[in-house]
Amino acid sequence: MINIVLFGKPGAGKGTQAEFLKEKYNLTHLSTGDIFRFNLKNDTDLGKKARVFMDNGELVPCEVTTAMLIDEVNKHPDTAGFLFDGYPRTLDQAEALDKFLPTIGSSVTATIALEADDEILVARLLERGKTSGRVDDQDEEKIRVRYQEYNEKTAPLIGYYKEQNKFHAVNGIGTIEEITQRLTSVIDNL
Numbered sequence: 001m002i003n004i005v006l007f008g009k010p011g012a013g014k015g016t017q018a019e020f021l022k023e024k025y026n027l028t029h030l031s032t033g034d035i036f037r038f039n040l041k042n043d044t045d046l047g048k049k050a051r052v053f054m055d056n057g058e059l060v061p062c063e064v065t066t067a068m069l070i071d072e073v074n075k076h077p078d079t080a081g082f083l084f085d086g087y088p089r090t091l092d093q094a095e096a097l098d099k100f101l102p103t104i105g106s107s108v109t110a111t112i113a114l115e116a117d118d119e120i121l122v123a124r125l126l127e128r129g130k131t132s133g134r135v136d137d138q139d140e141e142k143i144r145v146r147y148q149e150y151n152e153k154t155a156p157l158i159g160y161y162k163e164q165n166k167f168h169a170v171n172g173i174g175t176i177e178e179i180t181q182r183l184t185s186v187i188d189n190l
Contacts, residue, residue, distance in 0.1 A: 002081035008114035011121035032086030114172035
């Protein structure tokens, strides 16, 4: 089983690349955003728990987010592997994932970060915001707040995965095809 953690700042192209990678490697794509939306929309027990925190303007605790992810992983017992998109975002979540995966006879194979200059990413998001309807992609100040949160909470995962020799940085600037080629080159050499 191959398990890839894909991360990068908003606008780095994770969602776009995940579509190609899941097809090429027959992976189950697990997007934390999609998992949250499903649980909230369907008013699941975990969705109800998450909503309490969200309604109070608080971050959803690691335990709730991880429980949602585990529920989703358990729906795919016959998968060739997972492409984790948006999880883990914190050191606590990375440790929780490393604790959970061995219970299904697996582990994180690699973490791949799509890297790009903030100014290029801001321009990408503002452009995406013109057509996506996503309010958080239409306000440069909000975009920069998201980057600050990424730097504070997600960037420390680089060191965590480097210590395990599982971190790979990929240049996230170029055509979709060029970036896909860079990613597949990393995965093919794991």
